[in-house]
Amino acid sequence: xxxxxPAVDARPEAPEARGEVSxxxxxxxxxxxxxxxxxxxxxxxxxxxxxxxxxxxHLCYELHHxxxxxxxxxxxxxxxxxxxxxxxxxxxxxxLRHDCRHCPEVEEALAALLVEPVDGTGVSRFLxxxxxxxxxxxxxxxxxVHQLREADPQLWVIPRLRGRAKAAMVAVExxxxxxxxAERMHSRLYAELMADLGLDPSYGRHVDxxxxxxxxxxxxxxxxxxxxxxxxALVGHFAVLETTSPPAASRIATAMRRxxxxxxxxxxxxxxxxxxxxxxxxxxxxxxxxxxxxEPDLAPDVAxxxxxxxxxxxxxxxxxxxxxxxxxxxxxxxxxxxxGNEP
Numbered sequence: 450x451x452x453x454x455p456a457v458d459a460r461p462e463a464p465e466a467r468g469e470v471s472x473x474x475x476x477x478x479x480x481x482x483x484x485x486x487x488x489x490x491x492x493x494x495x496x497x498x499x500x501x502x503x504x505x506x507h508l509c510y511e512l513h514h515x516x517x518x519x520x521x522x523x524x525x526x527x528x529x530x531x532x533x534x535x536x537x538x539x540x541x542x543x544x545l546r547h548d549c550r551h552c553p554e555v556e557e558a559l560a561a562l563l564v565e566p567v568d569g570t571g572v573s574r575f576l577x578x579x580x581x582x583x584x585x586x587x588x589x590x591x592x593x594v595h596q597l598r599e600a601d602p603q604l605w606v607i608p609r610l611r612g613r614a615k616a617a618m619v620a621v622e623x624x625x626x627x628x629x630x631a632e633r634m635h636s637r638l639y640a641e642l643m644a645d646l647g648l649d650p651s652y653g654r655h656v657d658x659x660x661x662x663x664x665x666x667x668x669x670x671x672x673x674x675x676x677x678x679x680x681x682a683l684v685g686h687f688a689v690l691e692t693t694s695p696p697a698a699s700r701i702a703t704a705m706r707r708x709x710x711x712x713x714x715x716x717x718x719x720x721x722x723x724x725x726x727x728x729x730x731x732x733x734x735x736x737x738x739x740x741x742x743x744e745p746d747l748a749p750d751v752a753x754x755x756x757x758x759x760x761x762x763x764x765x766x767x768x769x770x771x772x773x774x775x776x777x778x779x780x781x782x783x784x785x786x787x788x789g790n791e792p
Contacts, residue, residue, distance in 0.1 A: 461652050463517040469491055498665050549757050563692065572766050590643075590648055590659075596635075599635045606680050670686065679754075689762075694721050
């Protein structure tokens, strides 16, 4: 087992602003609740998937997760921040609903997730066939924005489900949190994977390096999870994660072995090949099936959640592969050199 410093679980430092809206939100946090917040007109000028709005949303959502060093806990329910967050959420969700307006129905969408094109492309295929160690390190750093808190955003949906859907969701999440063993929690395994690759595994450490595409894919989980009206979308989104994870994890495990990335790096992805194959069946049959049996009117929301997850993941893949195809970094700023503890 990789030994991790206690600092790994400390509250993160707040990331740097990326525009006027995120700067004002950040000033509010650093001022302990004082400071002028962005106006509705400021938010309306922001690109819905852009760096400024997505970072500002990340700042607001993180208050409901671990928070930031030096930021008071009572700002989690600051009325001004909640009002600004609602405006940003409306802009983000409206854009997603427009871009996913032609999504297929639930059964068709789920069936499509099970079919992998023979000549398909994607980040995991690139890593398996051509990935070098620096590609793997960048990929793991980008994914750490979400993976170090693993399934936390999905837990918000559990009180909003009942019967089969709730029981199955709890069963899946129990596995995500190590089946009662802290050292087996998937977020812990991910931190160990990062250490094997010579990356700083501290929570929130790589947010400044992650582009808007990564932040949007993380933010949408909190958006769906924190609103009861979007419980169907959260379930649809979760189904995508569990259905597409095993084949992608298998390819990345192969890439890790080829690059000599270390046992912890391999273990994380190998764990997901087996575990998520079981989860996929539970989520499809019991979580999605149970929810729609209880509340069939939520089918359009489930389909929207599926489409939104695929849309945002495709945007990450496009950004990453475009940079790598030119031999360039997919990060906003370079990674520090390896720590020297990795293989």
